[in-house]
Amino acid sequence: MRAGERITIKAAVIDAYQAASSPHSIRALKSDLEAFDLWCRSSQRISLPASAETVAEYLDARAGRGSKPASVGRYKASIAKIHQILGLVDPTTDILVKLRLSAIRRRMGTAQSQARPLRFKGPVRDVERDAPRGLNVRTLLESCGDDLPGLRDRALLSVAYDTGLRASELVAVDFAHILEAIDPEARLLSIPRSKGDQEGEGATAYLSPRSVRAIAAWQDAAGIASGSIFRRVQVRRYKARAAVKGRQIDSISSREKWDLRKTLPKAAVAARVEYDIGQKSLHPGSIGPIYRAIICRAFDAGALPDLTKDDLERLLKGVSAHSTRVGLNQDLFTSGEDLAGIMDALRWKSPRMPLAYNRNLAAEHGAAGRLLAKIG
Structure with missing residues (x-):
């Protein structure tokens, strides 16, 4: 802090911000501010209130360490937010900060890396008629145990x-969110809140009969009656233990078992697997690793024959929790749905992201792509 300046923290404003923000937004703000404060301390700068020069130098430093322009923009927004919450002059509105951020974007480009799409039949032209190929959701579903x-x-x-x-x-997603649909084999899913709907207006998505059957099978096997649908499953595997050291259980005859029972301290134990199902939902950070584990198991089982090991390693680097969202977005595009329909199905507020996800497909399916595919 500058000498002689005092920062008055208004508890009512802090409480209002927490009530109006999602837990994810609060965690992101806290993380960004801790990083900014640490940099200021190490470079002997004042973090609150920060000067425009300090913010500009910080953004440059983060970009120099490899932060993407989108991340640098988020750091700027977090610094602006804490100054607004505390009633301080926002240094990020200064022309110096704006120009420095523009220079970073010009130097590094603003294109963001896109999650590898998980499309239902993989990279096909006709989702309805073409056979699945490459990395595809249908094969992954069939390969799940x-x-x-x-x-x-x-x-x-x-x-x-x-x-x-x-x-x-x-x-x-909770069992209480599943609603009846016109199709008796399908269901609707109520979405009380989402990233683009922080005020809880709510939305509804369609669950195919395939998903309804999969949920029912999981629910029945797990014995879950209510609450969160997707939970942690801890697996404990126990190896077989022979009563006689060095001999397999099935090599000991019934007569030997009877005689040895009187002298051995421990009886033979068969191999077994036990499962422990959590009471709470999965952590959001576990979704990407689960997808990658499903893909690896399918590949090891020979279910993805047109992929090499090098292909697998390359594809896995891009698979994240967002891959199914990108895949559905692209399948809707190749099926001929217009932008309004895609935005409605995926609950987009802006056309920017669905258009970005479909950029490569648009080039292939556009006028030039169609012509060049015909003439070879």
Whole structure:
């Protein structure tokens, strides 16, 4: 702080901000401000109130350490937010900060890396008629096992693709959110709150009969009656233990078992697997790793024959919790849905992201792409 200046923290404003913000937004703000304060301390700068020069130098430093322009923009917004909350002059409105941020964007470009799409049949032209190929949701669903983790993963992936939910929205799905639909085999999913709907206006998504069956199978096997649908499944595997050291259980005859029972301290134990199902929902950060684990198991089982190991390693780097949302977005585009329909299905408030997700497909399916595909 500058000498002689005092910052008055108004508890009512802090409480109002927390009530109006999602837990994710609060965590992000806290993380950004801690990083800014640490940098200011290490460079002997004042973080609150910050000068325009300090903010500009900080943004430059973060960009120099590899932060993407989108992240740098978020750091600027967080610094602005804390100054607004505390009733301080916002240094980010200064022309110096704006010009420095523009220079960073010009130097580094503003294109963001996109999550690898998980499309239902993979990279195909006709979603309805073409056979699945490459990395595709249908094959991944078929390759999920019938044990508890496999049933949970099948239901999770199926619902994620059907609805295009973000990770935080997906883990919040509750059995109470499932509603009746006109199709007796399908269901509707009530979405009380989402990233673009912080005020809780609510939305509804469609659950296919495939997802309904997958949820029912998981629910029945897990014995869950209510609450969160997607939960942690802890697996405990116990190896077989022979009564006689060095010998397999099935090599000991019935007569030997009878004789040894009197002298051995421990009886033979068969191999077994036990499952522990959590009471709370999965963490949003676990969705991406679950998708990647499903893909690896499918590949190891030979279910993705047109992918090499190098292909797998390359694809896995781009797979995240957002991959199903991007995949559904692209499948809707290739199916001929217009932008308004895609925005409605995926609950977009702005056309910017759905257009960005479909940029590569638009080039392939556009006028030039159609012509060049015909003439070779």
